[in-house]
Amino acid sequence: MQHVRVLTALVVGGVLMPAVANAKALNIDVIYVQQSSNQAAQPLLxxxxxxxxxxxxxxxAIKDSNTTGRFLKHQYSLSGVTGDNSEEIVAALKQRLNGQPAILxxxxxxxTLKVVADLALANGSVIINAGEADNNLRVSQCRGGLLHTLASRAMLTDAMAQFFxxxxxxEWFVISGGSDTDKAYAESINRSAKRFGAKITEQKTWSFDTDxxxxxxxxxxxxxxxxxYDVVLVADESDLFGNYIPNNTWLPRPVSGTHGLTPTTWHWALEQWGATQLQNRFYEQFGREMLDKDYAGWLAVRSISEAVTRTQSNDPKALYSYLMxxxxxxxxxxxxxLSFRPWNGQLRQPIPLVHPKGLTSLSPQEGYLHPSTDLDTLGFDKPESRCDMAY
Incomplete structure (x- = not known):
């Protein structure tokens, strides 16, 4: 009787993987680090x-990664480190890392992120930021080993500017709140206006405490x-007054920015390209819609999973090298x-422009070209970044 040898293979992400029997067993623990006081209070429950x-x-994303990972003997897990301030977080993280490299x-x-990065990167860790949109982290305060899946403010305001x-x-009328984050968003609006040739006819700070x-x-x-003016731009990340601007302006003009027509990393109204199944799976598991930071957290873990699958390694530096x-x-x-920009670690991605009930557009807009990819017309391009991402 003739014996036929059958090679078992698995296709993951469009790539033929080695036989399951020969796969290298790997444990991949992702450590989630959060400052519990980082969320703004909302009076309306x-x-x-x-x-x-x-x-x-x-x-x-851990659940998704384990679905495919079990065939490759890759086991993903998620653990957490939280604290009310940077001192508590650093103390807990030091104990958790014990001098060893990790995936954060x-x-x-x-x-707090900068302090955590200094600690963890010294150990050879890789960090993915899914919660902070600060432009400075992509321009002058970058670090090798630190990546970003949440869109920067510059990406958001550039997406908006292209649409306008x-x-x-x-011609833009800008209203900004008084908090540091509001001012940062307003600065990003000014940068986008200069970049794409818009004119800010007036800029005012909302300083009233009126109900x-x-x-x-x-x-x-x-x-x-x-x-x-043609449009009113609102910079109110603190969510104190922005909801009252649409339909109340002196001139009948559209409102955009943090309120009105809003650029965001993710929104429930995205349904194309299989997004509906992601939205539904998230809702079935958590009973609410997927928000921008949820999507950024999903992107972070799925990026790690993709890198582990391709490299057959769980070494943080090896994963970082592949991701970049x-x-x-x-x-x-x-x-x-989607891919990471090698000059600042930001994940390139289209930006939805949404209103509360639906999707209006997706940037980059048609006609905005770039030598590499039109996704790099959103946010900081290589000549604008002063980062050294070597690690």
């Missing part, structure tokens, strides 16, 4: 920030009087393969 924001996306997923404000310029809305639930119809029209290479591509329900 209905709009309260979910307690599991960011980590919910990571948990779904973070949702931290910039000041495509419609010839060139706008009672007085918006009276206060906002007076506040938005001024030279003619031209070989890395991630299918992520946005109609494009």
């Amino acid at each position: 209905l709009k309260k920030t979910p307690d599991n924001l960011t980590i919910a996306g990571a948990e779904l 997923l973070t949702d931290l404000p910039t000041t 310029m495509a419609r010839r809305w060139r 706008l639930r009672r007085s918006a119809q009276r206060e906002v029209p007076l506040f938005t009087q001024g030279e003619d 290479s031209n070989d890395f591509e991630l299918a992520a329900f946005k109609g494009r393969k």
